[in-house]
Amino acid sequence: MTAQPLPESPSIPGVLGRIVHERVADYQGADPRLGPGRTRARAFHAALSRPGLALIAEVKRASPSQGAIAPLDPADAARAYVSGGAAAISVLTEPRHFGGSPEALREVVGSVTAPALRKDFVVHPAMLREAADWGASAALLMVSVLGEATGEYLRAAHHVGLDALVEVHDEAELEVALATGAEIIGVNNRDLRSLEIDLSVSPRLIRRAREAGFMGLLVAESGYRSAADLAGVRGLADAVLVGSSLAGSGDLEGATRALLAGDA
């Protein structure tokens, strides 16, 4: 089984479009074969299923909205996040805008037992094979990037043994995600076209997913800076994904602890 690589010029506007265009070029000609099926351990899924609001803490050295955040050592950062209470680690592997790398993911996988998510702009099935080879438990799939191909990529991720975090930002994308049979849906508060944050997006779409009968896991993503910010998704989301505010704190373990203070 495999998934089709995305075509050369996807018509996505803004920053997102530029990054996707670069990633399509990076993987042009890569081997699309996924290889034999691998068993899915579902460690990422299990970590998010723990009682209360599970934290996915992100190793994020830079971003298009903030530029350089902090010159994190990925292994040290992951250990600090886990000591502070994180359930899983997200690792950017996109090199140009987020300061990520394959090595960062491998180092995180080697340093903690908490499951790791490959955070990248997946546009080619080879990226899923790589994620599994590098030891990730899950990969991000963005409906804003993959559109109707999301279901095919979800099956490809499962084929190589990965859980998938299927990311949406609006109602239309949520409909696509629900139709794929995704087990884990993430709602991004950041509009990746304009980079603007709106913390009301996650509660709204999480409620809508539940109303539609979605029984899987729901993750609120982006823009959370304090324990108080999390109030709007407590009791609604299963997990929250936090990057910049932790990565730029200067005390990753302390900031993680403080963010989770008040967890049920």
Ligand SMILES: O=P(O)(O)OC[C@@H](O)[C@@H](O)c1c[nH]c2ccccc12
């Ligand atoms: O740094 P923040 O605002 O805490 O956000 C983390 C994470 O949600 C964000 O990095 C993210 C969400 N979806 C993405 C897709 C690609 C790159 C990055 C992202």
